[in-house]
Structures are given as structure tokens and as C-alpha cells.
Amino acid sequence: xxxxxxxxxxxxxxxxxxxxxxxxxxxxxxxxxxxxxxxxxxxxxxxxxxxxxxxxxxxxxxxxxxxxxxxxxxxxxxxxxxxxxxxxxxxxxxxxxxxxxxxxxxxxxxxxxxxxxxxxxxxxxxxxxxxxxxxxxxxxxxxxxxxxxxxxxxxxxxxxxxxxxxxxxxxxxxxxxxxxxxxxxxxxxxxxxxxxxxxxxxxxxxxxxxxxxxxxxxxxxxxxxxxxxxxxxxxxxxxxxxxxxxxxxxxxxxxxxxxxxxxxxxxxxxxxxxxxxxxxxxxxxxxxxxxxxxxxxxxxxxxxxxxxxxxxxxxxxxxxxxxxxxxxxxxxxxxxxxxxxxxxxxxxxxxxxxxxxxxxxxxxxxxxxxxxxxxxxxxxxxxxxxxxxxxxxxxxxxxxxxxxxxxxxxxxxxxxxxxxxxxxxxxxxxxxxxxxxxxxxxxxxxxxxxxxxxxxxxxxxxxxxxxxxxxxxxxxxxxxxxxxxxxxxxxxxxxxxxxxxxxxxxxxxxxxxxxxxxxxxxxxxxxxxxxxxxxxxxxxxxxxxxxxxxxxxxxxxxxxxxxxxxxxxxxxxxxxxxxxxxxxxxxxxxxxxxxxxxxxxxxxxxxxxxxxxxxxxxxxxxxxxxxxxxxxxxxxxxxxxxxxxxxxxxxxxxxxxxxxxxxxxxxxxxxxxxxxxxxxxxx
DNA sequence: ATGCCGACTTAGTATTCTTTAG
DNA sequence: CTAAAGAATACTAAGTCGGCAT
Numbered sequence: 001x002x003x004x005x006x007x008x009x010x011x012x013x014x015x016x017x018x019x020x021x022x023x024x025x026x027x028x029x030x031x032x033x034x035x036x037x038x039x040x041x042x043x044x045x046x047x048x049x050x051x052x053x054x055x056x057x058x059x060x061x062x063x064x065x066x067x068x069x070x071x072x073x074x075x076x077x078x079x080x081x082x083x084x085x086x087x088x089x090x091x092x093x094x095x096x097x098x099x100x101x102x103x104x105x106x107x108x109x110x111x112x113x114x115x116x117x118x119x120x121x122x123x124x125x126x127x128x129x130x131x132x133x134x135x136x137x138x139x140x141x142x143x144x145x146x147x148x149x150x151x152x153x154x155x156x157x158x159x160x161x162x163x164x165x166x167x168x169x170x171x172x173x174x175x176x177x178x179x180x181x182x183x184x185x186x187x188x189x190x191x192x193x194x195x196x197x198x199x200x201x202x203x204x205x206x207x208x209x210x211x212x213x214x215x216x217x218x219x220x221x222x223x224x225x226x227x228x229x230x231x232x233x234x235x236x237x238x239x240x241x242x243x244x245x246x247x248x249x250x251x252x253x254x255x256x257x258x259x260x261x262x263x264x265x266x267x268x269x270x271x272x273x274x275x276x277x278x279x280x281x282x283x284x285x286x287x288x289x290x291x292x293x294x295x296x297x298x299x300x301x302x303x304x305x306x307x308x309x310x311x312x313x314x315x316x317x318x319x320x321x322x323x324x325x326x327x328x329x330x331x332x333x334x335x336x337x338x339x340x341x342x343x344x345x346x347x348x349x350x351x352x353x354x355x356x357x358x359x360x361x362x363x364x365x366x367x368x369x370x371x372x373x374x375x376x377x378x379x380x381x382x383x384x385x386x387x388x389x390x391x392x393x394x395x396x397x398x399x400x401x402x403x404x405x406x407x408x409x410x411x412x413x414x415x416x417x418x419x420x421x422x423x424x425x426x427x428x429x430x431x432x433x434x435x436x437x438x439x440x441x442x443x444x445x446x447x448x449x450x451x452x453x454x455x456x457x458x459x460x461x462x463x464x465x466x467x468x469x470x471x472x473x474x475x476x477x478x479x480x481x482x483x484x485x486x487x488x489x490x491x492x493x494x495x496x497x498x499x500x501x502x503x504x505x506x507x508x509x510x511x512x513x514x515x516x517x518x519x520x521x522x523x524x525x526x527x528x529x530x531x532x533x534x535x536x537x538x539x540x541x542x543x544x545x546x547x548x549x550x551x552x553x554x555x556x557x558x559x560x561x562x563x564x565x566x567x568x569x570x571x572x573x574x575x576x577x578x579x580x581x582x583x584x585x586x587x588x589x590x591x592x593x594x595x596x597x598x599x600x601x602x603x604x605x606x607x608x609x610x611x612x613x614x615x616x617x618x619x620x621x622x623x624x625x626x627x628x629x630x631x632x633x634x635x636x637x638x639x640x641x642x643x644x645x646x647x648x649x650x651x652x653x654x655x656x657x658x659x660x661x662x663x664x665x666x667x668x669x670x671x672x673x674x675x676x677x678x679x680x681x682x683x
Numbered sequence: 684a685t686g687c688c689g690a691c692t693t694a695g696t697a698t699t700c701t702t703t704a705g
Numbered sequence: 706c707t708a709a710a711g712a713a714t715a716c717t718a719a720g721t722c723g724g725c726a727t
Contacts, residue, residue: 310718
């Protein structure tokens with residue numbers, strides 16, 4: 001069960017995370033006050049926001065009374081708990097003034113698929129296979145991990161540049177060749193002949209009919225331009241408006257239906273076959289240790305699905321061939337055989353300063369690369385993940401100083417210094433991303449250093465309203481009260497500028513990060529996100545980082561259903577109440593006009609029933625509120641990328657919650673490195 | 684300094700698997 | 706059992722940031 005966000009007002013203080021609050025209060029008291037300013041402000045904010053505190057709650061299913069379950073983790077726990085005094089992390093937790101964001105998804109910037117049909121069938125028989133796999137994997141993992149922790153200590157820090165000594169793998173897997181279906185589309189009402197290559201691209205477009213892309217001009221234009229290159233100048237097809245892809249779309253629907261109709265055996269056979277084909281690509285051997293490979297499948301051809309208003313959406317992403325691919329492998333280890341007869345790799349390298357196993361150039365953005373890496377569960381990834389969190393923890397020791405430092409510079413005469421101070425403040429306070437420059441041919445999004453004057457509105461006396469599209473064209477809309485010097489500075493930065501001009505004209509991410517590095521070795525803008533997220537470690541995190549998801553298609557109906565059910569229960573309850581009244585007045589239930597009634601309910605029974613129903617209603621209201629309030633919050637991203645897993649592990653150990661109630665299998669593997677932390681661990 | 688290349692992390696969405704409701 | 710809901714995983718786009726050449 002994932003921790004659930006609960007933002008309802010007035011629900012506060014007594015949650016499972018109350019220990020965290022306590023800690024933070026304490027630290028504030030203990031702090032000496034030289035940096036009173038930012039802190040005081042923070043405190044204020046925190047307090048004022050406290051009413052909307054969110055908290056984690058571990059939801060249990062009725063079925064899982066897992067407190068008593070024995071998990072290895074839990075056992076390991078006990079002794080440790082007693083040992084660890086839990087004390088002491090003296091100062092910590094300056095709560096990152098997470099102002100509640102009003103993050104809105106502008107429908108226009110999202111071309112979400114509204115892919116209507118969704119049906120799944122699950123075969124019980126597949127259970128066998130899966131569970132076997134699970135067991136097998138667990139076994140492997142145990143072996144690997146025990147070896148790993150040693151290997152990890154021995155391994156040179158990532159600083160040295162050498163990432164591995166030996167590396168073996170089997171290369172990459174290519175998607176199957178295109179199988180023509182022969183269904184003719186119509187042009188100007190007439191069926192047209194297409195070569196398989198032409199048909200392939202037409203089909204890519206046809207099957208996207210019920211996504212929002214299909215009606216976007218940019219998408220259509222890009223698609224049509226690329227398709228016409230394949231059709232050739234002399235082809236009868238000249239105008240998009242005369243194209244009718246319906247026949248192909250319908251073929252596609254039939255295919256889907258057929259697939260759905262397959263028997264479980266057929267499906268299983270298909271899966272087994274797939275598993276067999278993929279088997280050899282699943283693993284690499286790094287320094288003698290078997291490690292899972294991440295994305296060994298080469299991306300299949302398709303129409304580019306850029307996010308937001310991406311100028312290249314709809315462009316044909318051409319098929320990648322062996323000749324596009326560079327392989328990286330240990331010297332002296334056998335080069336993976338090229339799986340496509342008659343073709344060969346572009347290049348084979350032996351570079352042990354990098355971790356990729358293969359790469360190719362992105363056909364959409366020729367200057368970009370697509371890499372094949374090891375899976376997140378690998379030692380290599382785990383190690384750097386751990387380093388990331390260690391760096392964020394180190395920031396704890398510098399954060400006070402850093403805040404004092406930038407507060408001082410809010411009024412600097414040096415314009416560069418001043419801008420850096422304000423930018424750092426925003427990165428710290430609002431978890432803004434650094435904001436690198438972007439090319440013309442990308443979606444127009446911004447981060448801190450690339451904020452435009454139109455993205456910030458100064459609201460007297462001292463509020464700033466932010467409204468911009470950030471990463472993935474997710475809208476960031478937030479109004480924050482800032483310290484007066486910050487407000488004045490921003491106003492000044494914007495003064496006399498035109499739309500499209502940078503607020504921070506004097507700086508960029510390089511200067512910003514260079515400055516941060518002077519304050520703490522290795523410090524960059526993104527560390528603040530990790531730091532603040534891990535320090536906060538509760539549901540607020542998903543909000544401060546603006547991780548979003550589309551409101552699910554079923555959200556509205558879900559809410560309606562809940563309301564319906566609640567109403568229904570209320571009616572039931574009222575009915576029972578009325579009956580109770582009668583019963584109390586001494587009427588036998590049987591005396592009712594409704595003589596057919598068989599059940600004789602005593603007042604006690606009725607009361608029990610009523611309170612049972614009321615509990616149900618209450619539960620549903622809570623569910624309803626949670627559903628509504630978390631509909632755009634994507635907690636998963638925080639969980640995977642920002643929250644130091646050791647915090648969670650330690651918490652689980654302290655509270656004897658099996659870790660697998662919090663982390664899924666994959667994520668558990670990814671965080672293997674964090675599992676043996678003691679319950680006393682503090683970020 | 685700046686620009687570009689390169690490698691790696693972070694991110695939302697699509698797809699698949701699992702669980703639950705009916 | 707089936708279908709729908711929900712969780713997990715797969716996929717790949719979109720960021721960050723370091724380093725080297727200019």
C-alpha cells in the first residue's frame with residue numbers, strides 16, 4: 001500500500017509522522033538565531049500552513065493484518081530498536097516551507113491519450129509462472145546482495161572515473177520487422193495501394209486516432225510531411241484532408257479485440273515465447289556479478305510523442321538498425337552477436353569510464369543519444385543513488401550558512417550576486433529546477449534561471465505569483481509570500497523588460513551551480529530538491545515538487561459512485577433509525593403493517609447496525625476526500641527519486657511494518673542498498 | 684566565458700498485472 | 706466467473722550537469 005496523501009484541513013499533529021514534527025520543532029528551538037530571518041519566516045509559513053498538514057498513513061487492507069507477520073526485516077528490527085537510542089540528530093529539518101501549490105494542468109498543453117478502450121483479462125494460470133519467477137529472482141538477489149555490499153565498499157568512488165573492470169552482455173534486442181496487414185486506406189474515397197513501408201507509417205497514424213495528438217495541427221503536419229517523403233513526389237496522396245484512415249483504424253480495433261479473445265493458454269504461450277526470446281538480454285555481468293539490464297529493447301519506430309507544444313510532435317521516429325548502435329563491452333569479452341543477419345554494429349567500444357552498454361542517436365534529435373543502462377537494481381545505479389542521498393544529507397550541515405548567505409546578498413550591489421541569491425532562494429524555497437537553456441526546436445518550458453518576466457507577477461506588498469510551464473510542460477502555478485528584499489529584487493529584475501526576457505538576465509545554471517559549489521563541494525541546484533523532499537518526507541513532497549498526473553478518466557465517475565453509495569447508506573441508516581424509534585416505543589417489529597417481516601430486531605441489534613453503517617459512511621467520506629485531493633498528485637515520483645529510502649526503512653523498522661507494504665518489488669530491488677540501515681537512521 | 688557534446692537522472696504516460704466488486 | 710479498479714512496471718521524453726574545445 002502506498003502512503004496516501006491526505007490534505008484535509010484540520011487534520012493534524014497526531015499522524016504517524018508526528019515524530020517528524022516533534023523533531024523539527026525541537027530543532028528550531030535549538031537553533032541559534034543568527035539566521036533568524038529565513039527561519040522565522042519559514043516557521044511562520046509552516047505554522048500558517050500547518051492546518052493543511054498532510055500526513056502519511058499506512059493503509060491496511062482489511063485482509064492484511066500484517067502486524068504479526070514475520071518478515072526478515074521485522075525480525076532484524078527488534079534487537080536493533082532497543083539498541084538505538086533514537087536520539088540526537090541535533091539540528092535538522094528546517095521544514096522547506098512548502099507552500100501549497102495550486103498546480104493546474106492546462107488541458108491545452110497536454111496531449112494526453114484518451115485511449116478509451118481498456119480491457120484486461122487475467123488468467124489464473126499465469127500465477128504459476130509469475131510466482132516462480134518471483135522466487136527465482138529473490139534467490140538471485142539474496143546471493144547478489146550479500147556479495148554486493150562488499151563489492152560496493154571496495155569499489156572506487158565514482159570520482160575516480162572507472163566504473164567497472166569487466167563487462168559482459170548480449171547487446172540489444174530489436175523489435176520485430178513490420179508485418180503488413182494489407183488493409184487499404186481511402187484517398188478521396190478510393191482505396192489506395194501502399195508499400196509496406198508506406199503502410200507502416202500510415203498505420204502509426206491511424207492507430208492514434210483517439211489520442212489528442214491526432215487532432216493537433218503540428219502533429220498532423222509533421223506526420224504528413226514525413227510520410228510524404230516515404231510516399232514519394234509522384235504518389236497520388238497529396239493532401240491530408242483527403243486521407244481516410246478509418247479502415248486501418250478499424251483493423252486495429254479488430255486486432256485488439258482478437259488479442260483480448262485469446263484463451264489463457266494462447267496468451268501464456270505467447271508470453272513464454274517472448275520470455276525465451278528476451279532471456280539472453282536480461283542480464284549483464286559486471287565485475288563478475290550478474291546484474292539486471294534495464295532497457296535492452298531498442299525503441300520501435302513510431303510517431304514522436306513530445307509533451308506539451310513540442311514542435312516536433314508527429315515526426316517519424318525511424319527504425320533503428322544495428323548500424324545505428326554502438327556497443328560498450330569489456331575488452332577481451334566476446335562482442336554480442338548482431339541479431340539481424342547480414343548487418344552489423346556501428347561500433348564496439350571498451351570504455352570503462354561509463355556505465356552504458358549501448359547507445360544510438362535519437363532519430364528525432366540527432367544530437368541526442370538513447371542509452372541502454374543497467375537496471376535500477378544494479379550495484380552501479382544503487383551506488384550512485386546512495387551517493388545522491390549522502391550529498392543531500394551533507395547539505396544539512398551547510399543549509400543554515402547558505403540561507404544566511406543568500407539572505408545577505410538579496411541587497412547586494414553586485415547584480416550578479418543579487419540574482420544568484422534570489423535564484424538560490426527560489427530553488428531552496430520553491431524547489432524550482434535549475435532551468436537550463438533550451439533549443440528552439442523543443443517545447444517552450446522554463447526553470448529558475450530561464451524564468452521569463454511574464455512568468456512572475458509581483459503582488460504588493462510582498463507576494464510573487466508564478467505561472468509557467470516546467471519540465472514535461474507541467475504548469476507551475478503558485479503564489480508565495482516572500483521576504484520583502486526578494487520581492488523588491490524580483491520587481492527590479494523585471495523592470496523595463498519585455499515579454500520573453502529573462503528575469504535572471506545576468507545568470508544561468510552554470511553560474512548558479514558554480515556558486516553553489518563554493519558553498520559546499522558537489523552542491524548543485526537539484527540537490528535542494530532531494531534535500532527538501534527527504535527532509536520533509538511526507539505527502540507534502542509530491543506537492544512541493546509539482547509531480548503531477550493526469551486526472552484519471554474514471555475520476556468523476558468514481559466520485560459519483562462514492563457519493564451514490566454514501567447516499568444509499570444514509571437512506572439505509574435513516575430507515576433503521578426510524579425502525580429503532582418504533583422498537584423503542586415498544587412496538588414489536590412484527591407489529592409493523594408489513595406483516596411479512598421475518599426478522600425480529602432488538603433495539604440493540606438495530607443500534608449496532610446503525611453504528612456499523614455510520615462507520616461505513618465515515619470511511620467512504622474519507623476515501624472520497626482522499627480521492628479528490630490527491631487526484632493530480634503523483635507520489636510515486638518522489639518515492640522513487642527524492643526520498644531517501646533509508647528514512648522509510650528505518651521508520652518501518654521502528655514501527656515493525658514490513659517494508660514490502662511500502663515498497664513494491666521493483667523499488668525494493670532498486671533500494672537494496674538501503675535495507676540494512678538501523679531503525680535509528682535519521683536523514 | 685561560451686557552446687556543444689555526452690552521460691546520467693528525473694518524469695509523466697502507456698501498458699500490463701493484480702486485486703476487488705459484483 | 707468477469708469486469709472494472711488499482712497498483713506496478715515499461716517506456717521513453719525531458720531534464721540536469723560536467724567536461725572539453727574554442
